[in-house]
Amino acid sequence: MNHPYVSLFREFCTRWVSRARSLAATIGAKQCDLARAALQAARHPTRRGIALALAAPPLACLAYTLALVPFTPHLGDIRKARVDRPALILSADGKVLTEFKPVNREWVSLNQISPHVVDALVATEDHRFYQHHGIDLQRVAGAALHTFTSSRQGGSTITQQLARNLYPEEIGRAPTLTRKIKEAITALKIESVYSKDEILVTYLNTVPFLYNAYGVEMASRTYFGKSAAELNILESATLVGMLKANSAYNPVINPDRALERRNTVLAQMVKFGKLDARDYAWLQRQPLNVNFEPQAEPVGAAPHFTAQLRRWLTAWADRNGYNIYSDGLVVHTTIDSRLQAMAAQAVGWQTSQLQWIANDAWNERTGCWPGNALFQSFIRQTAGYKAARDAGLADDAAIRKLAKDASFVEALCHSKTQIQAGFVAMDPRNGDIKAWVGSRDFQGEPFDHVQQARRQPGSTFKAFVYGAAFADGAQPGDTIVDRNVAIALKGNAVWKPTDAEPATGRPMTLRNALAFSRNRVTAQLMQRERPEKVAALARAMGVRESPLDPVPSLALGTSPVTLREMVSAYCTIANRGAYVEPRMVTRIEDRDGKVLAEFPATAPQQALPTVAAVKLVDVMRDVVDRGTGEDIRTRFGIHADVAGKTGTTQDNTDSWFILMHPQLVAGAWVGFDDARVTLRNDYWGEGAHSALPVVGAFYDMALRARVIDGRAQLPSSGHNAPRPGHARKRHHFLFWSF
Structure with missing residues (x-):
């Protein structure tokens, strides 16, 4: 038998014989007999023995292969992977917002x-x-x-x-x-x-x-x-x-x-x-002729909204055995594509205007220069500064070295002084989120200033203080003396709230105090209602995720919250005091149109007594009729029945404005990602001049396009009917397309 396999087998047997001999020296006589028999078989192999020996490795491989089969993808999974069927995200009016693809x-x-x-x-x-x-x-x-x-x-x-x-x-x-x-x-x-x-x-x-x-x-x-x-x-x-x-x-x-x-x-x-x-x-002699241009993944019409939705939908799909990337889900959202476009346009328009002011305030001769202590702190946060210090330079020397690099200074100044904004609009009747803009540019700033950012709400938080008072039976005509106050805090600390105007020493009605956003009067009202009660009311009305510190200064919005929470709470006011949880999705279908799940609006929860909510709405009408938010009437010419509140935090760090309409409540926040950076301008830093124009422009477009009804009425008591908006002269200097 000269077959090559026989030679290989004989070589194997020779090695085995050598090992068997050493084994035989250590075992008993019976085992030695068995070993001798095996050695004899190895020295004189039969055809059957050779066949069995040759068959053993393939059989072992086959067995190992079969054992691995259960650890490979199932046929059902392979069928699903045949084509991409990403979840299709639709607006409430049937427009495609985006697709959820695993990759670009x-x-x-x-x-x-x-x-x-x-x-x-x-x-x-x-x-x-x-x-x-x-x-x-x-x-x-x-x-x-x-x-x-x-x-x-x-x-x-x-x-x-x-x-x-x-x-x-x-x-x-x-x-x-x-x-x-x-x-x-x-x-x-x-x-x-x-x-x-x-x-x-x-x-x-x-x-x-x-x-x-x-x-x-x-x-x-x-x-x-x-x-x-x-x-x-x-x-x-x-x-x-x-x-x-x-x-x-x-x-x-x-x-x-x-x-x-x-x-x-x-x-x-x-x-x-x-x-x-x-x-x-x-x-083969031709050049490559490459025309290189990286392809950005489409962000869609409401990228911050869909980013939040992706997290929610992924969790829902995991619980229900679906894959958002391959099962062809069709998700119907609450977003109105028309309102979303208007919101994006309003945010873009106002932030572009404010960026001019920011650029003037933060240039290399004023804010962004090494003599500015704040800008020095920005430099200390950079990798370049750390590298300079690691190289042995002292603090002053490192700052001077980096300050001489014009490109470094320009890039650092630009990154720190970009105006940002957040905007969200909801239907107060069912909690539907109709528009969501988390920043001025999703690709440049994916951080979401609607859901992720927690900022001090300033005077927009006063609505809860006055709501608590009205729930306790106070009337808009009740008065509190406008005087300087000193409120003792824990330890030996004292809080002394102030206003831009000096104290008059005269009684001021709650209506006027809220309309003109008087801090001293509000602080006294907070003492009467107690911070714990106001904090509990705010949570019941919609501020349900951010912690609220129940201290006297909470009346002026010192506890950071999200814009989404604040607009949700204002929806409660517009909805006669009934809280409805914000809703993103109405139903989910498969690719053939079969309804897999429906998500009706949640049942209303009465957070604020209806009578108190009606009083609060009536008083907040005065904010836009003759108070801090009157630009809604005078500048934007909005005559619909609306009510709202401005908000500005200390040093003009955060600017807020929220406006209520019977069918839509919308709010905006404007500021910088670094809270130490401001517009350095008392006029433009106020919510009435930074955030209000975003909301005003949005409502102007929505009313013109008749997406919302300009004749709808906010809740009111029979003896205190809503007053029509003031028909004052309108400034026609806003430019946007429809």
């Missing part, structure tokens, strides 16, 4: 991909693609032979690569035999449920190409500024060449290597009949 990818069908891409892919990565069923045994054998000769060669088919791309966690990433077996099993499963064209289209839509570009469509736009259907043969070969190592063969950062790799792909196309040799001779 635009899924395209095979007929939307240039045939040159397919030809280049098959010729380069898997030329027997249409002949095998997921595993190319010839290629596996060739790869194994090269491995034994210390020359590694890939043996993966396109289907195996797809398995690795789709299921990196299940299959693993380590270059082990286990991973290769899992990859092969998954490839066989894929071939059992996918057609060849489906495998190609799924592969081409899932491969990464750097710069947050996933799939051939995004890669085509990123590197060549065109769709995948428009790719020519050179461009197709360049992208396919990147699949081997998308960083090493990146045409942007490694153009020479990318060109060489592209020509290798073209040569493979010639080899397998996809390209004429004469054309190749000309094509």
Whole structure:
């Protein structure tokens, strides 16, 4: 028997005999007899013994492979992964707000991909693609032979690569035999449920190409500024060449290597009949002609809203067995696309105006210069300052060194002095969120000033103090003397609230105190109602997430809260004192229109007695009719029945304004991310001049477009009917499009 397997078997037996002899010296006589019999069999193997020995390794491999099958993706999961079906997010009026995609990818069908891409892919990565069923045994054998000769060669088919791309966690990433077996099993499963064209289209839509570009469509736009259907043969070969190592063969950062790799792909196309040799001779001399432009992921019409929604929807989907990226969910939200566009326009318009003022206040001659102690503190927070100190420079020397770098100063000043804003509008009748703008530019500032930012609300918090008083039976005509007060705090501290105007020493009605936002009168009313009671009322009305410190100064809004909470609480006022939880989603459907879940408005909870809420609304009408918010009437010419409140915190750090309409309550916050930065202007720093214009512009557009009814009436008592808005002269200097 001269078969090569016999020689291998004899060599194995010889080694085994040597080990058995050493074992025999340590065991008893009976065991020695068994060992001698085994040695005899090894010296004179039979055909049956050889057959069993040869069959053992394949059987062991088969058993191991079968044991790994349960640890690979199930067929049901593979069927779901066939195409991207991201959750579709719709506005209340049926407009697409966004899609929830796991990555920046635009899924395209095979007929939307240039045939040159397919030809280049098959010729380069898997030329027997249409002949095998997921595993190319010839290629596996060739790869194994090269491995034994210390020359590694890939043996993966396109289907195996797809398995690795789709299921990196299940299959693993380590270059082990286990991973290769899992990859092969998954490839066989894929071939059992996918057609060849489906495998190609799924592969081409899932491969990464750097710069947050996933799939051939995004890669085509990123590197060549065109769709995948428009790719020519050179461009197709360049992208396919990147699949081997998308960083090493990146045409942007490694153009020479990318060109060489592209020509290798073209040569493979010639080899397998996809390209004429004469054309190749000309094509290989052509440049790459890259038109590089990274593709930003679309943010949608309400990006901050949908960012919050994604968290909520992910939790809902996990609880109910859905995947927001692949199950084709259709989510109907409460956002009104028209109001959302108006809100974004109003925020953009006002923040642009205020940025001019900020730039003037914070330039290299005033705010952003090394002599400014605050700007020095900004410098100390930078990595450049830390590096200078680590290099041995003293504090003053480090600051002087960095201050001489004009580009450093300019960049630091710009980052610290960008005006920011938040805006949200809700329907007080059902809690529906109709518009949400978390910052002036989501891509430049993704931080959400509606939900994430907690800032002191200033005088907008006074509504809870007066609401508590009216709930206790106080009347708008009741008076408190406008006088200087000193309120003892814990320890030996004393709080002395002040106003811009000196104390008159005369009685002031609660109506006037709220309309003109008098701090001294409000502080005395707070003492009468008690901080604990006011804090409890604010929580009941909608400030339910932020902690409230029950101290006397809470009356002036010293506890930070979110804009979303404050607008929700004002909705309670407009809704006759009944709190309704804010709502983002009305229903969820599958891709075929079947309703999976509905989310009706929550039942109202009476937080403030109706009589007290009606009194509060009546008094807050005076804020816009003749008080601190009168620009709503005089500047923006809004004559609808509305009521609201301005708010400005100490040193003009935070500017607020919230306005109530029977069908819509909207509020805005304006300021800087760093609370130490202000507009340094007492006029523009006030809520009436910073935040109010955002809300005023928004309502002006909404009323003009008749998205809300200008004739609707806020709640009022029979003997105290609402007064129509003052018909004063309107300033026509606002520019926006409809």
